[in-house]
Amino acid sequence: MILELDSIDVVYDHVIQVLKGVSLQVPRRGIVALLGGNGAGKSTTLKAISTLLQFERGEVTKGSILFDGVRVEHSTPDELVRRGCVHVMEGRRCFEHLTVEENLLTGAFTRKEGSSVIADDLELVYGYFPDLKLSRHSLAGYVSGGIQQMCAIGRGLMARPRLMLLDEPSISLAPRVVEEVFEIVQKLNHEQGVSILIAEQNINIALKYASYGYVLENGRVVLDGEANELRNNEDIREFYLGIAGEHRKSFHNVKSYRRRKRWLA
């Protein structure tokens, strides 16, 4: 396992508890999906791992996070990047006033190697994202959302990570572009051996590419399993994929209550 979370609690501002006993594991070279709706605690989980939490007045109060066998919950973000864990944040977060290429180069900030190695890696990133090469000299603030997402992932890649935390890479992208981004992520996983933990609301696409998934609700892991197992789970199908039974749902017959989720029993 490259990443192991053992029943962590996260508290914001000393009073607001957001995560309650979350445990999850990412195997080496694996793709794992972290699923759930808005406010379920997906982003918080990722921020707890990358320790960006401390800059939002959040804190891991219980449990432990092991990255590559080392406890990291009280580490710093740059320390984690150096160890090989990069967090690609939700909403792309490119540096708008830097060009695409400069954005990629900031990703190599922690690297100690010479500029020729960095230049090789830049070419490697351009190899995976040919679109980035075409707009390498444009300001990142002006390129399309898809390119920005690629830029954010490419920037993460420049740190030569062993584990990438992707937070909602599908957000506000056209379905075709979402496919494209996930295809590249899968390729990175296969060819570069980067382990991947994706937080997604788009459960359909996440389960298509991941091999294992965890479902978060209200800060708890309520369900986990192999991806195809989850895809066929009745609760997942009804509550997240909107498919109920054999027939399409008619909204004429929708009652004001819904079937109780089994995991709440």
Add this chain to the structure above:
Amino acid sequence: MLDILHKIFVGPFIEMSHAPDLLVQVLWEGFVSGTLYALIALGFVLIYKASSVFNFAQGIMVVFSALTLVGLIEMGLPAWLALLMTVGVMYVLAVSVERTILLPLVNQSQSTMIMATIGLSSFLIGFGGFIFGGEPKSMPVALLGIPTGSMQFSVFNGHINIQNLDLAAAVMALVMVTTLGIFFSKTRIGRALRAVADDHQAALSVGITLKQIWVIVWFTAGIVGLTTGIFWGARSDVSFSLQIIALKALPVLILGGFTSIPGVFIGGLIIGIGEQLFEYYWGVQMGGGTQGWVAYMIALLFLWVMPQGLFGEKIIERI
């Protein structure tokens, strides 16, 4: 009525063409004060770029660094050692600002940060006064190896008079602006600085260490402040009233844009030269003393036409 129009639109230009040597002299003086305004504004830009904070303490940092330098020399230290120690003091200041202000207030609103810098400036005024006393001191120019005296040039059948001190100040300002400009745009640290300015959380996520960047920026701003302090101090006295000149940085920043290093230089020159020209050719008829407000008038005009300044960053917004 016609007489007034003549005085505004015709008279000054006739004067200029009649005495071109005087015009050159006025332009030169404007140029020198322009480069010094640019230096002050540069301190603001550095900090604004890296932390989006308008540092109200910048003016005080200029005075504080100059006071430290003069104070140390008065204690009998050799000038080079005093200079070195002042640089050290500015470094300590940068680290303490990072520890006591920036780190505890990370992710707070802009107004909180501005209040914090106002607090810092009060502290520095009190602390500086406590250690070095409140009375004005004069900058020991000769000890610091800054050239004095003046040079005469003849142009257009007349003379212009150039103070060596002014020349040194202008050269120094140019060197600083250019070096920092290159540093920001070409180096790894410079890129990281700009990244932090754009989105400090994203900068953290790629492993840029905010603490390191902040210390670098505040230290650089301190050094820029020290340079400004030395040259302004040499032209007048070193005292806390010097912080008023920091207000001159505001119109320069409005003109050049808060985030542009070349903008600061151009802005400084426009303000410096505009101010001198106006005072010599128009101000006299208005009773003089126009330097107090012309800069702000120019800034106001610019705000109407180009609110982001000549070289300000375009605000990128997705809709």
